[in-house]
Structure formats: structure tokens, C-alpha cells
Amino acid sequence: MGATTGIGALSLIHCFSKSHTLSFASFRTLPRLTCSFSSSINFNISFAPSKSKPKPKLNPDLDPQPDVISEPDGPLLIPWIVRGEDGNLKLQSEPPPSLLKAIATAQTGTRKDSNQSKTTAATSKPQKNRATAPPQHSKAARRFYNQNIKESSGARLSKVLAASGVASRRSCEELIFEGKVTVNGSVCTTPQTRVDPAKDVIYVNGNRLPKRQPQKVYLALNKPKGYICSSGENESKSVISLFDDFLKTWGKKHPGVPTPRLFTVGRLDVATTGLIIVTNDGDFAQKLSHPSSNLSKEYIATVDGSIYKRHLIAISEGTTIEGVHCVPDAVELLPRQADMQRARIRIVVHEGRKHEVRELVKCAGLEIHSLKRVRIGGFRLPPDLG
Known part of the structure; x- marks a missing residue:
């Protein structure tokens, strides 16, 4: 009976193998990940030790002191499993560059947004104008500056008097110092006092100054x-x-x-x-x-005698006047005209020192017969006068 059962089982297996033949070619081979027990040797990395469970506090009087745990020799590194360019997985000790770049971009964007929000908040805040109280002066200061005159507006008293045709600026200052000028009924001896002829009453030697300025x-x-x-x-x-x-x-x-x-x-x-x-x-x-305006001035010098090249060179080299070496900007011999017997030289200077053109011509060995200025900067005499 047992033999018959065994023969039946073998025949059943034989029939199954004939009808369902398994082909190993139909299975796809999967890539294998090789692991090593010594990962620190193969990948040159080290792993952080596992966190130890907190131990209960020991009584220093009853319990012995615990052993001091020594720190690892090298730095603790975190392993990263990444897929390389060949498609295989590998283990490395640093994060992939793409991840580092994404983190840096995110941090930069966050900083820019925060800076923009701060700038917007600062500009959106309304500026409050603080009202400043007028300064309080002592009695001596009020007497000195004549508080009945508004010093913050108007012009200097000496300048107003000179512009009104009273006298020159220096002469007006002397009149003020002598006490001959009154402002709003008070004698003013300070030329720097600010006045407004349209509002203030000004008298000079008993004569009223007109309100309207020329x-x-x-x-x-x-x-x-x-x-x-x-x-x-x-x-x-x-x-x-x-x-x-x-x-x-x-x-x-x-x-x-x-x-x-x-x-x-x-x-x-x-x-x-x-x-x-x-x-x-x-x-x-x-x-x-x-x-500082550096305006050029043009002169026409009419000289006696003949003019040669050496004379023009000597004038162009300049001369020393009052300890300063003065050099002209331009020197030119003008063509002789039929109605003029003497030669003429065009000389352009910009310093304008006293008798500068006459000294330049004199040091060149020439004698000036007449000297005429025809231009100051952009102002020029008409051709019939120049």
C-alpha cells in the first residue's frame, strides 16, 4: 500500500514537470549591492556610535564613579547612499552636490525676501515732522542782535544800503558803526543784521530808505x-x-x-x-x-618798432610779476593794416594781474604805444569798436 502511494506521487510530479516547464531565461537579473562588514575600510568612513540609554544618577558617596567614555579618534561622518553616473548605488561620506546647491539657493531666496520686506516696511513708515520751537535768547543777546528784526530772512544791512545807492559797501559799514543807521526805531551798529527793506523801516542820516530796491x-x-x-x-x-x-x-x-x-x-x-x-x-x-571763474581776457597791444620771432617767443615764455611767474594763454602777431603804421599783437591772459600785459611786452624788449581790451570771457566789443 505504501509502495503504491509512492509510485502515484512520483507519477504526479513527473506529469506536472512535463506540462509546466519552468524557464530561467524569463527571469531578469537584479543588480546586487555588495555589503561589507568593514565599511570604514572600503569607503573610508566611520559611523557614529548609537545613543546610550540614560543611566540613573549615582550617589557619589555610595556608588563608585562611572568609567569615562573616550571620544572617537576621527570625526563622526554620516553615510550617504547615492546613485552614481553609471547607474549603480554607492556609499559616500558627503552629501550629493545637487542637494548642497538646492539648500544654498533656498537660503539665499529667504534672505532676499526678508531684506525686501524690511526695506518695504522702512519706506512705508510715515515720517513725522517734529515741530521745533524757536530758540530762546537771553536779554543781552536780544539787545545785541535787535530782536525786533527778523534775522532769518532778508539781506545784510550793509548790502542793502549799498544796493540802495547810499554808498559803497565799506562806507555803509562805517555809517553803521558810527550809529547813523536806525532800524525800526532802534540804532543798529551791526552790519551783519538781516533786514528786509519792504518790511523794516530803515533811516540813514535821518533819510528814509525806500522800500523798493533798484x-x-x-x-x-x-x-x-x-x-x-x-x-x-x-x-x-x-x-x-x-x-x-x-x-x-x-x-x-x-x-x-x-x-x-x-x-x-x-x-x-x-x-x-x-x-x-x-x-x-x-x-x-x-x-x-x-x-576761480578763470575767465580769459583778450588784449590788442600796438607796439613801436618792428616785431620779430624772438619777441613773440619771449612774450609766450612769460615773466615774473609780484613773485608769480605769469604765462599768457595765447600770443599772435596780427596782420598789418593799410591805415595803421604800427604792428599789433594779440595777447590772451586769464590771471589778470596788475599791468600783466604791459609787463609781458616790456620784458620782451618792446614798447607799447597803446593797449586795448576787447574781450572778457564771453563778453566782446563789437567789431567796429574792437
Whole structure:
């Protein structure tokens, strides 16, 4: 009976093997991951020891002291399993570069967003204008600065007097120091006091200063020979005296407006002719005559005798005037005209020192017959006058 059962089982297995043949070729081979018990040797990494469970506190009097656990020799590294370029998995001690780049990008974006939010918050905050109280001065300060005058507005008292035609700036300061000027009923002895002629009542030697200031006047004059450019000297004629007729008719043309006090911008000596600017605008005169403006001035020098090349070279090399070596910007021999017997030289300078052109020609061995200025910066005499 048992033999019969065994023969039946064998025949059943034989029939199953014939009808269901297994083909190993149909199975796909899977890649194998080789592991090693000594990973620190193969991959040159070390693993952090597992966290030990917290031990109960020991009583130093009853229990012995625990042994000190020594730290690992090398740095503790975390293993990273990544897929390489060949498609196989590998174990390395550093995170992949793509992960590091993504983390850095995320951190940078977060910083930019926080900075933008801070900037927006700072700009969106309304600025509160704090009202500042006017400064309180002592009684002595109020007496000194004449508190009945608003010092924050207006112009200097000496400048207002000079612009109104009272006198020159220096003469007006002397009048103020002498106590001959009153402002709003009080004697003012400080030329720096700020006043407004339209609001303040100003008296000079008992005469009321007009509220309206004269308008700015700018004149170009072809100065003749024999006139000086200063109105304070009496030994010769003044350039300002040439405008007497113009100033006399000022009241008829401009009723209610004080007559302007004219003065020259710069100077020309008595023997020199040509262009000179006349105005009553002190700020304009200061800007035009100050050395920082660096304006060039053009002269035509008529000389006696013949002019050779060595003379032009000597003039162009310059000369020393008052301890400063002065060199002209340009030197040119002008063509001789039929109606002129003498030679002419065009000389351009920018420093404008006293008698500079005359000294340049004199040091070159020439003698000037006449000297004429034809240009100051962008201002030039008309061709028929130059």
C-alpha cells in the first residue's frame, strides 16, 4: 500500500514537470549591492556610535564613579547612499552636490525676501515732522542782535544800503558803526543784521530808505583813455561819471525806484582802453572778477618798432610779476593794416594781474604805444569798436 502511494506521487510530479516547464531565461537579473562588514575600510568612513540609554544618577558617596567614555579618534561622518553616473548605488561620506546647491539657493531666496520686506516696511513708515520751537535768547543777546528784526530772512544791512545807492559797501559799514543807521526805531551798529527793506523801516542820516530796491543794471562800456575805474579818487575822471546823464533821467523812467549805485567789475589803468563791465549787482561782480571763474581776457597791444620771432617767443615764455611767474594763454602777431603804421599783437591772459600785459611786452624788449581790451570771457566789443 505504501509502495503504491509512492509510485502515484512520483507519477504526479513527473506529469506536472512535463506540462509546466519552468524557464530561467524569463527571469531578469537584479543588480546586487555588495555589503561589507568593514565599511570604514572600503569607503573610508566611520559611523557614529548609537545613543546610550540614560543611566540613573549615582550617589557619589555610595556608588563608585562611572568609567569615562573616550571620544572617537576621527570625526563622526554620516553615510550617504547615492546613485552614481553609471547607474549603480554607492556609499559616500558627503552629501550629493545637487542637494548642497538646492539648500544654498533656498537660503539665499529667504534672505532676499526678508531684506525686501524690511526695506518695504522702512519706506512705508510715515515720517513725522517734529515741530521745533524757536530758540530762546537771553536779554543781552536780544539787545545785541535787535530782536525786533527778523534775522532769518532778508539781506545784510550793509548790502542793502549799498544796493540802495547810499554808498559803497565799506562806507555803509562805517555809517553803521558810527550809529547813523536806525532800524525800526532802534540804532543798529551791526552790519551783519538781516533786514528786509519792504518790511523794516530803515533811516540813514535821518533819510528814509525806500522800500523798493533798484533793479539790477548791467552795462558794457568801451572805456576811453584818461578815465579811472574808481569813484573814490579825485585826481582824474571816473568811469562812473560817463553815466551821469543816464542816472539823472532814472527817476523819470522808473518813478518810485531809487537810483542804482553803479561800480565797475575789475579795473583798467588810466592809459588802457576797451571793454569794462559796469553794474550794481555785487554778487555778479564777485563771480566775474574772482580768480576761480578763470575767465580769459583778450588784449590788442600796438607796439613801436618792428616785431620779430624772438619777441613773440619771449612774450609766450612769460615773466615774473609780484613773485608769480605769469604765462599768457595765447600770443599772435596780427596782420598789418593799410591805415595803421604800427604792428599789433594779440595777447590772451586769464590771471589778470596788475599791468600783466604791459609787463609781458616790456620784458620782451618792446614798447607799447597803446593797449586795448576787447574781450572778457564771453563778453566782446563789437567789431567796429574792437
